[in-house]
Amino acid sequence: MFDMERKHQLVLLIMAALILFGAGFKYAQVQGDQVDNNQLIADVNVSGTGETNNAGEKDMKPQEIMVHMAGEVQNPGVYRLTAGSRVVDAVNMAGPTEASALDYLNLAAPLQDGSQIIVYSKDEFNQGLPAGAGSGTRGPSLPERELAGFVGSSGLININTAGQAQLEELPGIGPALAQRIIDHRTKNGPFLSTEDIMVVSGIGEKRYEQLMDLITVY
Missing domain, CATH: 1.20.5 (Single alpha-helices involved in coiled-coils or other helix-helix interfaces)
Known part of the structure; x- marks a missing residue:
């Protein structure tokens, strides 16, 4: 048990x-x-x-863009710049000369990737720019003084880069309105189409009809 x-x-x-x-x-x-x-x-x-x-x-x-500097500069060529740079930045990189006609350039204009900026000399402006200035060819002088580097071979004015004097050559655009165009693109960036110029105060449909065949954007 x-x-x-x-x-x-x-x-x-x-x-x-x-x-x-x-x-x-x-x-x-x-x-x-x-x-x-x-x-x-x-x-x-x-x-x-x-x-x-x-x-x-x-x-x-930072994103980069490339622009081609040509004409009356010390070191013409292709330059890399930070996106958002202005014409003055590209001009300074290429090096202006004493003969550069910088007063005719809109130095505050924003740069576009792949664009070409041609800086002409003061003598060229005094004598009138050569025909085909936008394409880099030379020939008989033009009666009007186009803005260096901002008139294409088509003769259309690029409203994204044109300066005060060139904008005033457009019909119906006086000093005050030209300045408003410059102020708008400086503050808001480049125009995406020619129709966008109508957002500027003082430019309505009727005035745009006078400008549409004379302007371009790129």
Whole structure:
């Protein structure tokens, strides 16, 4: 009888030990899974932060444009500038000469990627610009004085880059209205189409009809 009780107690102890061992093993397994999950989350967070930082660094890099400087400058050629640069920045990079007719350039005009700026000399303006000035060819002088670098071979005036004097050559555009055109594009950026000039106070549909065949944007 006594042996039976001891055997029974021994079986109970073994079962209790197995239960405790199983519970401990399960607990350790759960803790291990939690550590793995936490490590995985940490790795994902670190990776995500790195990608965000890289994207931010890319966004912070300034965009560049390229313009061709020609004519009366010390170093004609193609220059890289930061997007948003003005004509004066390109002129300074190319180096104006004492003979450069800078007074006829709109130095505050925003630069366009892929554009060409031709700086003419003061003598050329005094004598009248050569025919085909926009395309870089030379010939008989023109009766009107076109703005250096801002009249295309078609003869149309680029309202995004034309200066005060050239804008005043357009029908119905006086000094005050020409200045408003310059102020608007300086503040709001270049016109996207010739029709956009009608957003300038003082230029309605009738006046635009007089200008539409004489102006361009690029």
